[in-house]
Amino acid sequence: MLKIATWNVNSIRKRIDQLCSFVTEDEIDIIMLQEIKCTNEQFPYEQIEQLGYKCIVHGEKARNGVAILSKYPVIEDSLSTSIVDNEEARYLECLIECNGFNLRVASVYVPNGQSIDSEAFKYKLHFFDCLYQRLHDLFGKEEITIVGGDYNVAPNKIDVHDDYANEDKIGFNIDERGKLFAILHSGYCDAFRITNPESKEFSWWDYREGSWQQNKGMRIDHILLSPEATDRLEKCYINNKMRAKENPSDHAPVVCVLEESINYSLK
């Protein structure tokens, strides 16, 4: 069994103790992190390595920043840390060797987009185009590809609270949903939705307006799987206990469980 998680921590330095208890209690093998909000130098390597994880970090000062932590050996790192032609730390990819087969793992932090009529929204759509291109290029390269992250898009009505299922709302506009659908159509699977077809669950709740208390959230954090990974998918869950803690991230971790005792080679 292989447990793989994604979590937007909203500052790794603020959340380091919660991260350590989460990966220990949920027995996480690999985790993709977003919004670490620190430089590579500021990253708390020591505390995480003590738990047996290798750290691959692509940070920047004060904002954004992605990382991948793995209990299994990382055989290639710093792959394609820039899928968009700018300096923002929003994408990181590596290759992990796991009991004789390779996993290509990516951590992605899609721009929020601010509002539908903003320049930031155009950038969000452009980022999605670049992400699509990268994931399209990866398709079939390794059998097992896992792309976890904060996509800042809820795929369908069931993924947002009732007040929010509106074209004007950022994260639910048809153009950005279309970009996510295009990635799914290219062959990747939404691990949570395929294992929980009817569940109205969220992965993010605004800090403001009592959103958590009223359960007014959105499911915007996703684990996308290549077909050979999807075949091995046992379950996927959102650990919203992490959102209920004191000083939480505004996001909850998403976890998928893969069966690993399978010959992954198609040849």
Add this chain to the structure above:
DNA sequence: ATGGTGGCTGGGCCA
């Protein structure tokens, strides 16, 4: 209610 809270910082910007 054009607000609200939280994290970067060290005054706003971003989410």
